[in-house]
Amino acid sequence: MATSFDLDDDNVVVVIGTGAGGGVLANELAQKGVHVVALEAGGRYLPEDYVNDEWESFGQLAWLDPRTTSGDWRVARDFSGLPAWIVKAVGGTTTHWAGASLRFQDHEWKALTTYGRVQGANLLDWPIDAEEMDPWYDLAEKKLGVTLTNGHAGLPGNNNYLVFEKGAKALGYKEVNTGRMAINSEWNDDRMACQQTGFCFQGCKWGAKWSAAYTDIPRGEATGNLEVREHAHAARILHDDAGKVTGVEYFDRDGNLQFQRARIVALAGNSFESPRLLLNSASSMFPDGLANSSGQVGRNYMRHMTGSVYAIFDKPVKMWRGTTMAGIIQDEARHDPSRGFVGGYELETLALGLPFMAAFLDPGGWGREFTTALDHYENMAGMWIVGEDMPQETNRVTLNHDVHDQHGLPVANVHFDDHPNDIAMRNHAYRQGQAVYQAVGATRTFPTPPYPSTHNLGTNRMSEHARDGVVNRWGQTHDIANLFVSDGSQFTTGAAENPTLTIVALAIRQADHIAREMSAGNL
Amino acid sequence: MTKTASPREMTRRQLLSGTVAASASFAIGAGFIAAPDAAWALEVTHLKPETMATLVRMARDIYPHDQVGDEYYVIAVRGYDSAEMAEMVEAGISALDAAAQGRGFDSYLDVGWERDRVDILRAMEESHFFQTVRGGLVTGLYNQKAVWPIFGYEGESYSEGGYMDRGFNDINWL
Ligand SMILES: Cc1cc2nc3c(=O)[nH]c(=O)nc-3n(C[C@H](O)[C@H](O)[C@H](O)COP(=O)(O)OP(=O)(O)OC[C@H]3O[C@@H](n4cnc5c(N)ncnc54)[C@H](O)[C@@H]3O)c2cc1C
Numbered sequence: 207m208a209t210s211f212d213l214d215d216d217n218v219v220v221v222i223g224t225g226a227g228g229g230v231l232a233n234e235l236a237q238k239g240v241h242v243v244a245l246e247a248g249g250r251y252l253p254e255d256y257v258n259d260e261w262e263s264f265g266q267l268a269w270l271d272p273r274t275t276s277g278d279w280r281v282a283r284d285f286s287g288l289p290a291w292i293v294k295a296v297g298g299t300t301t302h303w304a305g306a307s308l309r310f311q312d313h314e315w316k317a318l319t320t321y322g323r324v325q326g327a328n329l330l331d332w333p334i335d336a337e338e339m340d341p342w343y344d345l346a347e348k349k350l351g352v353t354l355t356n357g358h359a360g361l362p363g364n365n366n367y368l369v370f371e372k373g374a375k376a377l378g379y380k381e382v383n384t385g386r387m388a389i390n391s392e393w394n395d396d397r398m399a400c401q402q403t404g405f406c407f408q409g410c411k412w413g414a415k416w417s418a419a420y421t422d423i424p425r426g427e428a429t430g431n432l433e434v435r436e437h438a439h440a441a442r443i444l445h446d447d448a449g450k451v452t453g454v455e456y457f458d459r460d461g462n463l464q465f466q467r468a469r470i471v472a473l474a475g476n477s478f479e480s481p482r483l484l485l486n487s488a489s490s491m492f493p494d495g496l497a498n499s500s501g502q503v504g505r506n507y508m509r510h511m512t513g514s515v516y517a518i519f520d521k522p523v524k525m526w527r528g529t530t531m532a533g534i535i536q537d538e539a540r541h542d543p544s545r546g547f548v549g550g551y552e553l554e555t556l557a558l559g560l561p562f563m564a565a566f567l568d569p570g571g572w573g574r575e576f577t578t579a580l581d582h583y584e585n586m587a588g589m590w591i592v593g594e595d596m597p598q599e600t601n602r603v604t605l606n607h608d609v610h611d612q613h614g615l616p617v618a619n620v621h622f623d624d625h626p627n628d629i630a631m632r633n634h635a636y637r638q639g640q641a642v643y644q645a646v647g648a649t650r651t652f653p654t655p656p657y658p659s660t661h662n663l664g665t666n667r668m669s670e671h672a673r674d675g676v677v678n679r680w681g682q683t684h685d686i687a688n689l690f691v692s693d694g695s696q697f698t699t700g701a702a703e704n705p706t707l708t709i710v711a712l713a714i715r716q717a718d719h720i721a722r723e724m725s726a727g728n729l
Numbered sequence: 730m731t732k733t734a735s736p737r738e739m740t741r742r743q744l745l746s747g748t749v750a751a752s753a754s755f756a757i758g759a760g761f762i763a764a765p766d767a768a769w770a771l772e773v774t775h776l777k778p779e780t781m782a783t784l785v786r787m788a789r790d791i792y793p794h795d796q797v798g799d800e801y802y803v804i805a806v807r808g809y810d811s812a813e814m815a816e817m818v819e820a821g822i823s824a825l826d827a828a829a830q831g832r833g834f835d836s837y838l839d840v841g842w843e844r845d846r847v848d849i850l851r852a853m854e855e856s857h858f859f860q861t862v863r864g865g866l867v868t869g870l871y872n873q874k875a876v877w878p879i880f881g882y883e884g885e886s887y888s889e890g891g892y893m894d895r896g897f898n899d900i901n902w903l
């Protein structure tokens with residue numbers, strides 16, 4: 207029988223959201239004997255439920271509650287109601303993710319110190335560094351079973367990778383391999399090896415890819431210390447006169463408002479919903495929203511500098527066969543301002559199926575320029591660009607009081623303008639990516655614009671001083687001792703690497719801290 | 730999300746031969762449109778048959794794939810034959826015909842060269858009607874499982890055990 211805690215139990219830690227941050231935190235706390243209620247807005251889907259079909263899977267898993275957009279990013283024009291491609295389900299976006307699991311480079315923890323002041327950017331150093339994070343990364347890599355770490359073999363390269371590798375080597379790139387992936391290359395952690403089915407973004411039906419949905423969450427539940435409430439949409443975090451949070455108001459699956467008391471609240475709803483919840487929780491004591499004395503809640507939204515390069519060859523590639531993203535070039539990840547920008551980027555293989563390719567290759571495009579590209583879908587190869595983008599105060603999540611969700615709550619508006627550094631880096635990456643494919647004889651290449659954001663970071667950033675950010679080195683809000691942020695919104699800066707390994711490492715570390723402070727009686 | 734009934738199956742039953750409109754690639758009868766080669770036919774209840782025929786032509790001009798038969802375009806747009814959509818579509822197609830007439834043709838279907846039709850479409854690219862039709866086609870056309878093999882896309886692979894033993898790394902020309 208699944209554990210259940212009383213609504214009036216004020217000894218529980220309430221975790222909001224069960225993705226990379228929340229799902230891991232909930233399990234890690236439960237393993238340490240802490241009682242946890244995890245509120246998850248979505249339902250529960252497991253490998254047997256996932257479908258090898260891009261749009262059907264999107265309908266099953268994606269977060270489709272309304273959001274609005276503004277700013278000069280092309281997403282605001284092409285996908286105005288869908289700023290991000292993220293999941294609403296138990297396990298969060300770890301059901302969709304591709305599994306690329308990279309550590310930050312040492313200098314990336316200290317972006318301000320390394321890059322210096324960049325006009326228009328709100329750069330800051332993280333209050334933690336590589337040395338401090340090292341042991342937590344070790345634990346995160348073990349948990350996720352990351353290939354090319356801990357003796358796990360790399361994944362075999364698929365067709366898309368083989369084209370990419372050949373081009374990379376022809377250009378003289380040295381750091382080229384199938385990547386550090388949270389995908390089993392052999393039996394590990396009671397999960398089987400990757401079968402190269404090629405629907406990593408739709409949920410791995412073999413369970414070969416790590417997802418919190420079928421690892422951390424059931425393991426946490428098995429301890430008897432974790433209750434996951436599905437279809438529970440957190441609406442507001444309440445506090446007492448002393449300014450400590452007392453619990454969370456949420457809509458249950460029937461749309462009824464409930465109140466769960468809490469000793470501690472940990473917010474992990476991804477970088478739009480977490481600041482939205484803090485802002486929607488404004489009170490007479492905190493008129494600008496909870497934990498917002500710095501005014502930084504919702505600001506410094508980062509989405510990584512991204513884009514894709516697709517190429518057509520005179521012969522078949524069949525890029526959709528096999529892992530969606532097992533392939534990386536890391537030579538451009540270094541910080542080398544001689545290229546005309548600060549920070550660096552990674553190039554990673556990426557394949558989309560025909561339906562998504564039609565939607566994302568050139569959103570809004572039509573006519574023969576567009577259709578002749580799809581005509582050669584079978585001969586296409588593809589890669590994704592992911593690099594560090596500049597935090598800007600004006601790139602931000604705010605409440606849109608003109609648009610309400612199904613619960614009557616103001617939705618998040620996401621404003622984003624590219625920084626000149628982002629544009630310079632993207633142009634460099636487009637050139638290099640196209641050169642990789644031209645080196646293997648591409649007959650046509652496509653510098654494809656960014657998709658709705660998959661990496662959403664920074665809207666409750668971590669800072670040494672309360673004036674500069676929302677949370678401290680533990681993800682604890684500067685303003686409210688028993689309120690934590692546990693997802694990607696903590697990121698001070700984004701680094702060039704895909705963020706999830708870092709989110710997981712921070713969650714493991716945060717669980718350790720919270721449990722220790724609870725037993726010491728400090729929380 | 731999109732219905733994927735086999736077009737040929739669906740249409741054989743409804744097939745009706747009609748008079749071939751001089752400049753259109755469609756045979757049009759009372760309340761029906763059909764392909765001259767009888768590959769498909771569609772009964773329309775809310776739209777004029779000429780409107781549906783023009784819409785199919787427009788769909789192909791937006792996303793022209795010469796190897797993809799008309800029946801797939803018909804499936805992609807047949808949802809516009811509804812009480813809610815009819816007014817918007819009739820108005821949109823009238824505007825299209827008016828634009829064609831402005832360039833000296835009888836109607837959009839009368840425009841012989843794709844290049845001339847595309848010029849007409851470009852001029853109305855920002856319109857709500859054009860964007861609705863174009864946007865709908867992105868899933869309406871490309872999410873039909875039946876068109877995937879035409880592009881070589883293999884779709885679902887789990888039931889076949891993935892590509893582990895079926896060529897995930899079979900590239901032989903590098
Ligand atoms: C297609 C795709 C591919 C990706 N590939 C990679 C990759 O290869 N490597 C990598 O590092 N990262 C990848 N990512 C990004 C990665 O998935 C995210 O960085 C990560 O999951 C973010 O973790 P999170 O905890 O911040 O949020 P999420 O994992 O998104 O979890 C947030 C959860 O909170 C829930 N929630 C939100 N609001 C509420 C509320 N009010 N009440 C209750 N619950 C709520 C949501 O439903 C969701 O389940 C990818 C993402 C996508 C979409």
Ligand code: SF4
Binds near residue numbers: 530
């Ligand atoms: S390619 Fe591998 S990891 Fe991706 S969904 Fe298939 S089995 Fe899972």
